[in-house]
Amino acid sequence: xxxxxxxxxxxxxxFLVPAYLSLLDTIREVVGLTGAKEGCLDGNCxxxxxxxxxxxxxxxxxLGAEANGGEITTVEGLATPDALHPLxxxxxxxxxxxxxxxxxxxxxxxxxxxxxxxxxxEQRIRHWLAGNLCRCTGYDKIVRAVIxxxxxxxxxxxxxxxxxxxxxxxxxxxxxxxxxxxxxxSGSGRK
Amino acid sequence: MVATFEPKKTYKVIxxxxxxxxxxxxVTGRALYGADxxxxxxxxGAVLRSPYAHANITRMDTSEAEKYxxxxxxxxxxxMPKAESKMVDLGEGTVNEKHEVDRIxxxxxxxxxxxxxAAVAAVDRNTAEEAVKLIRVExxxxxxxxxxxxxxxxxxxxxxxxxxxxxLGEKVKKTNMAxxxxxxxxxxxxxxxxxxxxxxxxFKMSMTHQGYIEPHNAVAMWDEDNRLRIWTGTxxxxxxxxxxxxxxxxxxxxxxxxxxxxxxxxxxxxxxxxEPIAALLSKKCRxxxxxxxxxxxVFESTGPAPGGTLRVKVGVDASGKITAxxxxxxxxxxxxxxxxxxxxxxxxxxxxxxxxxxxxxWDIVVNKPKSAPYRAPGAPQAHxxxxxxxxxxxxxxxWDPIDFRLKNSxxxxxxxxxxxxxxxxxxxxxxxxxxxxxHWKSVLNKDTTDGKKRGxxxxxxxxxxxxxxxxxxxxxNNDGTVSLVEGSTDIGGSRASIAMxxxxxxxxxxxxVRPTVADTEGVAYNDVTGGSRTTYATGFAAYEAAIKMVxxxxxxxxxxxxxxxxxxxxxxxxFSAKKDSELRLNFKELSKKLGETGGPVTVTGSVDxxxxxxxxxxxxxxxxxxxxxxxVEILRYTIVQDVGKAIHPSYVEGQMQGGVxxxxxxxxxxxxxxxxxxxxxxxxxLDYRMPTTLxxxxxxxxxxxxxxxxxxxxxxxxxxxxxxxxxxAIGNALHDALGVRLVETPFKPGRIMEALExxxxxxxxxxxx
Numbered sequence: 001x002x003x004x005x006x007x008x009x010x011x012x013x014x015f016l017v018p019a020y021l022s023l024l025d026t027i028r029e030v031v032g033l034t035g036a037k038e039g040c041l042d043g044n045c046x047x048x049x050x051x052x053x054x055x056x057x058x059x060x061x062x063l064g065a066e067a068n069g070g071e072i073t074t075v076e077g078l079a080t081p082d083a084l085h086p087l088x089x090x091x092x093x094x095x096x097x098x099x100x101x102x103x104x105x106x107x108x109x110x111x112x113x114x115x116x117x118x119x120x121x122e123q124r125i126r127h128w129l130a131g132n133l134c135r136c137t138g139y140d141k142i143v144r145a146v147i148x149x150x151x152x153x154x155x156x157x158x159x160x161x162x163x164x165x166x167x168x169x170x171x172x173x174x175x176x177x178x179x180x181x182x183x184x185x186s187g188s189g190r191k
Numbered sequence: 192m193v194a195t196f197e198p199k200k201t202y203k204v205i206x207x208x209x210x211x212x213x214x215x216x217x218v219t220g221r222a223l224y225g226a227d228x229x230x231x232x233x234x235x236g237a238v239l240r241s242p243y244a245h246a247n248i249t250r251m252d253t254s255e256a257e258k259y260x261x262x263x264x265x266x267x268x269x270x271m272p273k274a275e276s277k278m279v280d281l282g283e284g285t286v287n288e289k290h291e292v293d294r295i296x297x298x299x300x301x302x303x304x305x306x307x308x309a310a311v312a313a314v315d316r317n318t319a320e321e322a323v324k325l326i327r328v329e330x331x332x333x334x335x336x337x338x339x340x341x342x343x344x345x346x347x348x349x350x351x352x353x354x355x356x357x358x359l360g361e362k363v364k365k366t367n368m369a370x371x372x373x374x375x376x377x378x379x380x381x382x383x384x385x386x387x388x389x390x391x392x393x394f395k396m397s398m399t400h401q402g403y404i405e406p407h408n409a410v411a412m413w414d415e416d417n418r419l420r421i422w423t424g425t426x427x428x429x430x431x432x433x434x435x436x437x438x439x440x441x442x443x444x445x446x447x448x449x450x451x452x453x454x455x456x457x458x459x460x461x462x463x464x465x466e467p468i469a470a471l472l473s474k475k476c477r478x479x480x481x482x483x484x485x486x487x488x489v490f491e492s493t494g495p496a497p498g499g500t501l502r503v504k505v506g507v508d509a510s511g512k513i514t515a516x517x518x519x520x521x522x523x524x525x526x527x528x529x530x531x532x533x534x535x536x537x538x539x540x541x542x543x544x545x546x547x548x549x550x551x552x553w554d555i556v557v558n559k560p561k562s563a564p565y566r567a568p569g570a571p572q573a574h575x576x577x578x579x580x581x582x583x584x585x586x587x588x589x590w591d592p593i594d595f596r597l598k599n600s601x602x603x604x605x606x607x608x609x610x611x612x613x614x615x616x617x618x619x620x621x622x623x624x625x626x627x628x629x630h631w632k633s634v635l636n637k638d639t640t641d642g643k644k645r646g647x648x649x650x651x652x653x654x655x656x657x658x659x660x661x662x663x664x665x666x667x668n669n670d671g672t673v674s675l676v677e678g679s680t681d682i683g684g685s686r687a688s689i690a691m692x693x694x695x696x697x698x699x700x701x702x703x704v705r706p707t708v709a710d711t712e713g714v715a716y717n718d719v720t721g722g723s724r725t726t727y728a729t730g731f732a733a734y735e736a737a738i739k740m741v742x743x744x745x746x747x748x749x750x751x752x753x754x755x756x757x758x759x760x761x762x763x764x765x766f767s768a769k770k771d772s773e774l775r776l777n778f779k780e781l782s783k784k785l786g787e788t789g790g791p792v793t794v795t796g797s798v799d800x801x802x803x804x805x806x807x808x809x810x811x812x813x814x815x816x817x818x819x820x821x822x823v824e825i826l827r828y829t830i831v832q833d834v835g836k837a838i839h840p841s842y843v844e845g846q847m848q849g850g851v852x853x854x855x856x857x858x859x860x861x862x863x864x865x866x867x868x869x870x871x872x873x874x875x876x877l878d879y880r881m882p883t884t885l886x887x888x889x890x891x892x893x894x895x896x897x898x899x900x901x902x903x904x905x906x907x908x909x910x911x912x913x914x915x916x917x918x919x920a921i922g923n924a925l926h927d928a929l930g931v932r933l934v935e936t937p938f939k940p941g942r943i944m945e946a947l948e949x950x951x952x953x954x955x956x957x958x959x960x
Binding site for chain 1: 208210211213214215217218219220221222223224226227229316317401402403404405406452453454455456457483485486682683684839841842844845846848849850851852853875876877881882883884885887889890
């Protein structure tokens with residue numbers, strides 16, 4: 001058993017995990033959050049995507065022990081008690097889900113993109129999301145929803161900026177967040 | 192059901208795009224899918240599967256696994272109730288009972304790689320997976336039979352010794368042919384003699400998988416009172432109940448099935464796989480046992496769509512009228528009988544009016560996983576063959592492909608290839624809408640500077656759609672909302688499309704009807720979510736229930752107002768008294784006053800619909816081919832489809848787009864790549880290459896609404912039609928781009944390069960003649 005102290009969706013968490021247990025099974029079986037899904041267990045479908053220390057990972061390819069001292073965001077951590085994440089709202093409005101099994105992975109991946117590149121264009125969004133498989137929608141409405149969420153986010157930050165005397169938004173999230181992606185994840189660059 | 196309906200001009204709820212009722216749970220990670228369930232005392236199971244595609248089991252020893260610490264139960268086929276080789280109905284037509292039980296767990300013979308042979312329950316998943324490896328099985332490997340040609344060859348190894356084939360009504364023993372049927376109309380010989388142009392082609396197709404992202408899963412609890420509870424991701428809780436009762440020899444009422452949220456199915460989650468195994472393990476250890484299938488096993492041992500060989504011959508006279516068509520379709524059933532060849536025969540000629548036709552269909556057993564329904568089962572294969580031949584004929588005769596299809600279009604009263612006469616269909620409307628579409632009117636720019644070649648293709652497709660049984664319960668709440676209980680698994684937004692139909696009748700907002708998908712004890716019988724029947728049939732049941740609720744509420748209003756019930760009017764969501772214009776209450780206001788009018792208001796609607804309203808699509812696609820690598824890019828794709836009436840247009844578009852993208856994968860990349868030994872060599876999402884965001888453009892949709900008189904709102908099935916035309920449409924576009932006719936799927940780069948090489952060799956040879 002490995003002793004793990006970590007932060008999940010902003011809350012401190014401490015537990016023991018078998019050394020072999022994946023981060024996905026750790027989150028699902030030990031922590032008890034089942035938003036991240038098992039689709040393939042070999043890093044090809046993206047249904048288990050979570051953010052670990054600022055970068056998106058297929059949690060089935062990471063060990064639970066590797067979360068020690070880290071910060072994890074799952075789909076359960078995207079909304080605040082008062083409001084959905086703009087992506088969640090946009091997915092609902094644009095009907096960007098059918099069966100919903102891939103939705104948590106898409107939302108988490110897209111949330112990482114929006115944090116890093118708030119105005120990514122369609123091609124960039126398609127490239128970023130290529131590591132997440134969806135078999136129901138044909139992706140059309142997912143891509144449209146991400147574009148809509150970008151608009152909603154920029155409206156939101158504009159209105160926040162008006163309300164607050166000084167800007168409260170952090171300049172560019174964590175430095176780790178900007179060193180991510182493309183090579184950082186199996187399946188993402190396949191074509 | 193003989194009632195026919197007329198279209199209404201305006202609707203308040205239908206045709207709008209509300210947020211789906213289950214949406215919030217699904218974007219927050221709160222929705223519970225089968226694998227998310229964790230019951231008190233729950234343990235994990237693991238399944239041992241055959242490494243051979245064709246073998247006899249000679250010996251099995253489970254003793255080491257039984258001794259492994261943490262193991263609670265081990266089961267093999269010996270633990271299954273004794274099954275006889277006889278035909279039984281398990282809800283999906285009649286099947287051989289022994290075959291069905293052997294499919295779940297092999298007793299003596301292996302007929303496909305990945306077939307289960309034993310299973311273990313243990314304290315956790317890891318322990319179960321370790322323990323299952325300790326089971327020793329000895330096999331006598333046999334020669335695998337992997338294609339329909341091999342299976343039908345003289346002296347072929349016989350896969351199922353007890354199979355009795357049906358060759359045009361005659362019983363055949365020692366065969367791999369489960370069935371051969373024929374549909375014959377008119378005089379085909381005479382028809383071909385009248386033809387000016389005849390094209391005959393043979394097409395080959397590989398198996399493909401539904402590719403749902405959620406693997407199969409099941410939790411079972413078999414208690415001391417011989418009651419079995421199942422929680423599973425399924426397309427039909429009642430279908431699971433029926434299969435479980437049949438396989439395990441229990442009364443249906445002993446089995447309670449709770450359908451969890453389902454992560455895709457496309458037909459593949461109608462048969463049971465893990466449920467009986469989880470049940471047997473639970474019976475042995477009396478704990479809830481959970482099984483989740485690994486992705487490799489999903490590919491190797493759950494239902495793909497059949498591959499096979501299809502031959503189509505079509506003749507056209509000088510005026511461009513089709514005079515005759517003949518076809519042979521030999522489809523791979525997999526290790527046990529039951530491919531989709533019957534449905535393929537219903538679809539193959541369906542866009543056309545052809546006076547003289549024959550169809551020969553063969554259902555062939557091969558050493559591959561038992562095929563299962565996959566979105567319009569049989570239609571993509573049939574249309575690929577037929578629409579490719581039609582495209583070639585249009586080219587020969589110089590006819591515009593839409594004009595040709597309009598000239599030969601099937602209409603109301605036309606006889607389908609299997610003899611059924613069409614009712615109201617929208618084939619002509621779809622073709623006309625396609626010809627008016629911006630895509631068809633645009634000119635494809637074929638000038639490329641990088642040596643890439645572009646082409647445009649079009650193809651038609653059809654699916655008959657089914658009706659069957661559904662039941663819905665509505666209960667009025669005193670805050671003006673209505674609870675709706677249904678038994679149709681919601682696989683893509685059907686809670687919304689069903690609730691909206693009740694809301695339309697009741698005159699309340701869509702979100703004031705709160706839908707719940709119940710277990711098999713919470714609602715009356717419902718057939719599976721499949722056949723594009725759910726919005727149509729369960730929506731119809733919701734409509735019926737809502738009509739009854741209005742009647743009941745009229746009676747309650749009459750009581751409150753001291754009026755005769757026949758004097759109460761209901762219009763635009765408002766109840767009023769005919770004889771006193773002061774007396775008016777809308778649905779919400781009346782709901783608040785129900786407390787003292789005679790008990791809770793609850794009603795049911797129940798339907799059994801013989802047909803579903805068949806529907807057509809026409810697809811237009813532009814492709815670009817890199818002639819140096821053979822890679823194909825989809826530049827533009829437009830779907831034109833008759834949906835009857837779009838209840839929630841966003842989810843209708845989503846069905847159309849999703850079906851097409853599965854079809855694009857089928858056309859360009861997806862296949863069961865089999866080794867000589869019968870092993871699927873690409874059994875992962877890395878190598879079984881489904882389309883990603885990067886492979887696709889936006890998918891344009893044109894919704895055509897030709898009212899279906901068999902449904903109160905004119906609904907036709909939507910989900911399956913869109914996968915019927917894409918393979919042919921893309922094949923036709925590739926022909927336009929390259930001048931080669933591709934007759935084998937998938938159109939992968941290597942195959943395109945081979946076709947181009949053959950083309951250039953032929954061109955080099957010709958001038959010498």
